[in-house]
Amino acid sequence: MSESGKISLLVVDDHPLLREGVSKVINDQPDMRVVAQASKGAEAIALYREHTPDITLLDLRLPDIAGIEVLAAIRAENPKANVVIFTTAEGDVDIQRCLHAGARGYVLKSTLPQELTAIIRQAHRGIRCIPPNVAVQLAHYTGEPGLTAREIEVLCKVARGNRNKDIAGQLFISEETVKAHMKNILEKLGASDRSEAVVIAVRRGIMQL
CATH class of the missing domain: 1.10.10.10 (Winged helix-like DNA-binding domain superfamily/Winged helix DNA-binding domain)
Known part of the structure; x- marks a missing residue:
């Protein structure tokens, strides 16, 4: 928890309107505040170092560095970092890679605002968050042989x-x-x-x- 007593967040997305919209949803919550926003992966890593937010909300598709690499870089510097993937990518392989890399949650951008804020609170409490729609996608291919x-x-x-x-x-x-x-x-x-x-x-x- 930040000094203000609120859950601090870094929002990472390359679409300005979406980034601003999500930040407004978060800042409207009495127990949360966005401390920084990033549009690129390298910027996200630098801002994480600067602010060490409680939660990093991270898109997978970034223009310079893949989100999974940003996740790995942040976790390499701070293994306790809470990173929640927030993306349109709903493929089971994307989900598996992120969870194996230490993501605290995996949320689709179609998620309702109240569901997103609930997931942020869960992640802050140390609970891994995989919403039902993501879990179904993941379970569908469990046990199937992957490509070499x-x-x-x-x-x-x-x-x-x-x-x-x-x-x-x-x-x-x-x-x-x-x-x-x-x-x-x-x-x-x-x-x-x-x-x-x-x-x-x-x-x-x-x-x-």
Whole structure:
């Protein structure tokens, strides 16, 4: 708790209107105050060092550094840091990465204001906050085999419009190996073709375009 007796927050989002709107919701609460706002990852890390807020509300999609890297940097400096991810990214892989990296909560931007403030209070008390809509998304894929690093690499090249022959040349493997990787990718993602596999992978947070 800050010296004012209120929960202090750092709000990190690259959209000014959303950042201001969320800050107003927080500042309207009698027990909370926003001590700083950041629009980029590097700025967020610097402001965290300066203010050491009780809670950092962090978007995953930032223009300079990925939110997961900002989370890791903050937690590396202060393992007790309370970081709540506040994002539109609802893929199970995004959620898993953030929770494994030590996020206190994972909240979608579609969350109602009163739910968001309740989650902030829970996080401040040390309670991990995973709302039902996020938990459902996470549970849906639990136990399913994930893509290997090589399969993700192949799919990223598919997303950039490369043919099997192009991918084989770039990765120094045979076309048959590329085809085998694609077969595994389609089976693991439950996709009917290459385009659908890319869409599913992006939605789940396995890869970004």
